[in-house]
Amino acid sequence: MTVPVNVPDSSSQPASGPREVSDVELLRRVALGAEQALRDLWARYGRAVFGVCHVELRDVGAAEDATQETFLKIWRRADQFDPRRGTAPAWILTVARNSARNIARVVSVRGPSRMSSSLCRVRKTTSTGYGARSQLAT
Numbered sequence: 001m002t003v004p005v006n007v008p009d010s011s012s013q014p015a016s017g018p019r020e021v022s023d024v025e026l027l028r029r030v031a032l033g034a035e036q037a038l039r040d041l042w043a044r045y046g047r048a049v050f051g052v053c054h055v056e057l058r059d060v061g062a063a064e065d066a067t068q069e070t071f072l073k074i075w076r077r078a079d080q081f082d083p084r085r086g087t088a089p090a091w092i093l094t095v096a097r098n099s100a101r102n103i104a105r106v107v108s109v110r111g112p113s114r115m116s117s118s119l120c121r122v123r124k125t126t127s128t129g130y131g132a133r134s135q136l137a138t
Contacts, residue, residue, distance in 0.1 A: 023088030030078035056100035
């Protein structure tokens with residue numbers, strides 16, 4: 001499954017679109033491998049996730065990478081969300097903040113020029129957890 005690189009424009013989303021299903025239900029469906037549920041979460045939270053990543057990283061390209069990593073982590077770890085411990089938006093944005101901080105650590109250790117090649121290697125070999133290979137970007 002490919003996660004889009006560009007940040008969705010919320011104005012292009014239909015008013016009655018994916019909001020009909022709760023965030024908790026979407027995360028449950030993602031945990032079961034429903035790609036449409038992940039797309040719906042992307043439509044709802046893509047801009048907010050990008051915003052959190054951009055604030056942490058202060059770089060558009062790195063924030064886009066962190067946003068992709070966030071949704072990949074959501075895809076692989078949606079079964080770890082527990083609504084008794086917090087809300088779905090808080091969990092999603094925490095995953096985003098942690099993804100951005102992980103990328104910031106890569107930059108500080110390896111330097112900006114080596115970061116993109118490291119992320120490309122990760123993307124090419126990351127398993128979705130559902131038996132299929134996933135490549136976020138080429």
